[in-house]
Amino acid sequence: MRPTEPVGIVTAGLWLPEGRSLASEAVASGRLRRSDARALGHESVPDAGAVAPPDAAVLAARGVMDAAGLTGDGLDVLAHAWMYHQGHDLWSPAHYVARRLDALRALPIGIQQVCNGGAAAMGLVMAWLASSAPDASARPRLGLVTTGDRFAEPGFDRWASDFGVAYGDAGTAVLLRRPAADDDVLLLRSIAMVADPLLEEMHRGADPFSQVARGHRDRVDMRATKRAYLRTHGVLPFTSSNRRAIRTIVSQALADGGMDGRDPRLTHVVLPRFGAKTLAEAWIPVLAEQVGGAHLLDLGRETGHLGAGDALAGLAELVARGLPAPGSSALVFSAGAGFTWSCLLVESPAR
Structure with missing residues (x-):
């Protein structure tokens, strides 16, 4: 888009x-x-x-x-x-x-x-x-x-x-x-989003629909619903969909901006604010294949995951750090339950 x-x-x-x-x-x-x-x-x-x-x-x-x-x-x-x-x-x-x-x-x-x-x-x-x-x-x-x-x-x-x-x-x-x-x-050049509704069950699990919030447990427990999903489907549907989605949004965002992963104007990639192991296993290897020449920025070590705010926080940190340089571009990522993955392509205008 x-x-x-x-x-x-x-x-x-x-x-x-x-x-x-x-x-x-x-x-x-x-x-x-x-x-x-x-x-x-x-x-x-x-x-x-x-x-x-x-x-x-x-x-x-x-x-x-x-x-x-x-x-x-x-x-x-x-x-x-x-x-x-x-x-x-x-x-x-x-x-x-x-x-x-x-x-x-x-x-x-x-x-x-x-x-x-x-x-x-x-x-x-x-x-x-x-x-x-x-x-x-x-x-x-x-x-x-x-x-x-x-x-x-x-x-x-x-x-x-x-x-x-x-x-x-x-x-x-x-x-x-x-x-x-x-x-x-x-400048906001493009936003690419892709969804896989088959994965909605990961945050529903085997629980029936309740009548009130937290009707099944005293606190939100995504571990319980994910365990139930994994018992039925295993890990492959999610890992395959995650890799495919990341590749798709990168390609789409760059193509909509008239670029590809080898473009020297693409200098920075802002990762979602997930745990270090999750990024190392599920995100960084896929991105290295597509945008290996760009600097990967893991800005979440001091904040953790900010709920709905990861993408906007990534933009704020780019602004605060003066990145990317004029004439250069960056990708900013977000992902959430459902599942939906997003990639924003932004450009620092040449002055």
Whole structure:
């Protein structure tokens, strides 16, 4: 999926709380095996404490809007994505984020696509901006994408609710503009997404449909549902689909941007924020075959997996580090339950 003209990334931001959850404490309490802690490769991950997930998104968004010198009343569309509980049972966190930002004329949209939510929201807003009729005043169209997640106990154990992933709390925000302006930090060239709905069972397992949240267990337990899936299907369907999906989104994103994996303009690849062993076994070997000349950036050692926010956090870190160099490009990855895989191709405009 590519816009007919590049959509500008005005700027991107990542809000992280000061609190930290320590792997050593999870091991000491018996929640996490020492071998699993080594495989994850995180000494600690951010813990938001009392900060609600939508407020984390607002904090990230305010930083982005302030950096751009813009206010909420200039936004045309706002998409908020999340993975886990936002603080109320039946409620729209996207509208809350819009209200807190005074974005009262923007269209708020909620995206609940689990860990791939941020990338899906980027795709939706990119398409919305690319297809919108020009404003009568000829002003640019502005879209904001946010994510916010907090993996709080007792309903979620950030260290032991899943295999190969530790979950960190964060808020992220990316401001998009069409048409792109000369001072936009990056250009969004394309977004490739592919899904394999046959794998939805990995997060459903053998459990019947319940009538209330956490009706089967006191906390979210993706390990239990994945074990049930593996007992029935084995590991091959997922590993094969994962390799195929990564290859597909890389090829598609680059082709839509007029590039291939050997293009010297492709200098950086931002990995999803999964555990070290998961990346080493399931991601890095596949990417090395396709984009071996680019630098692989594993930016999740200090944060863990940020729920719906991995892709947006990757963009924020590229901006903060001044990457890639002008005239060069980067791929940013995301993946989530369902399963859906995403790849964003961004370019640093030559000044």
